[in-house]
Amino acid sequence: MSKQGSTQTFTRRQVLIAASGLALAGFVSRVRPAIADAASTQEAIKKVIGGKDPKPGRIKLKLPEIAENGNTVPVSFSVDSPMTKKDYVKAVHLFAEANPRPNVGSFYFSPTSGKATASTRMRLLKTQNIVALAEMNDGSVYMTKTKVKVTIGGCGG
Amino acid sequence: MATKPRVKVPQQVKKGEVFEVKTLISHKMETGLRKDKKTGALIPRKIINKLIVKYDGREVFKADFHPAISANPYMSFFTKATKSADMEFTWVDDDGTEYKHTAKINVN
């Protein structure tokens, strides 16, 4: 066995224990309740916007490329709209495809908002797509989708 | 920690100018999906499910939060004003409790 003062080498056993221990820790932390998928996200979206067919464009998502921890992932969105009484964004809805429940939040605007931009922070179980929908006052819906890599495990402490 | 809001608004804005409002409130946002480590029982969901912001008595922003919103929820958004008034913030807890905060904005 190693002795104090030898700081430069590990025995093979130590390396194997370390690798397997950490692999196991990673596995255990991933045992979670059933998670959502793209299909159940579609269902959740349907509940919010009805049978409308979202078009691409007008809404932009700002997300980190890699989230260092899934507990607190900053998210911002912005919708291209003049925000006048005639033409404005009524609501933006966020969904996370691989969370235990896909719904994240809904945010409601009016012409008084000036611009349909907002920021919050969300929890992501693992690497997945974030879907954002913008509902306009004329009933049209726009959509965008962005992938976020979520770091799992590591030397959390 | 007792639930406590923080709000940041400009003290002074120009009439019709679009300005940012930032909010933060201390809350665990218990998802209802976690199990008690000792008993194995599900810890009941307890989150702030709504933030309502009124200016001069009229709603200017609203958000519905699901358990996927992080602990100590942060929310920022934009609005504009045409006259000096109070901005009233209400966070609604699953247990019905309402946490309130008021900020005065001067418009010139």
Place this chain on the structure above:
Amino acid sequence: MRYKSLTITSIFVLMAGVAGTAFTGENWGKYAAGEKRSGYTFMTPETRAMQDDDFANPAFLWVEQGQELWSKVEGEAGKSCASCHGDADKSMKGVGATYPVYAKELGKLINVEQRINQCRTERMKAKPWKYESSQLLGMTAYVKNQSRGMPVNPKIDGAAASFFERGKAFYNQRRGQLDMACMNCHVQHPGKMIRANRLSQGQPNAFPLYRLKWQKLGSLHRRFRGCNKQVRAEPYPFGSDEYVNLELYVMWRARGLPVEAPGVRM
């Protein structure tokens, strides 16, 4: 049996699969002092942005609580912190850069958390706060925040010297089933990936801090305990002499880096 060819580098390659880049050549400004780099410089831009804006930084929920408690009268002596110390922004300036210090009356080192509780029990005749309670975290963050930007510069000579040596020995002592010392990660491999996380130099200058993982503010001793558990060692209690000595050693390692309390980390 020992395989000399398996150097410590192997374990990190095994754990991570890939070795990370070491952020070389970047100018980290106030977040670096010579070779020393704050944990801030190991975070993603999004996490750094959360610390850069005092409003976006959720740790300030606790700092505000500490600020309120500063002038709250508690205990039989009818005093608050402010009764003796007046304005914290004057009286507490520098505290966060120099603690832990040698306490003559106790014959050992004490850190800010313990000094706060010493004041509560002895001067205020109030109950001490529990380690890691929101009150003690909040007050510690509030006190240390008064030194924000000041270079870390603890005293390690005189009566503190022998405690410093004990902290240093702890830092270099292998422990736990994985048989790893603090230095095996934080001196030998900062910047590399350990599984999916990037190892930092383990600098203490932003504690107490808000960890995204914890979803709340936490103390340096909580981090020590987490590291000890990660190497499968029995952690020491919060506020134990072992950890306070170690705190002095790691604060000395951080000398020259600015006090950042309360920081934001992954």
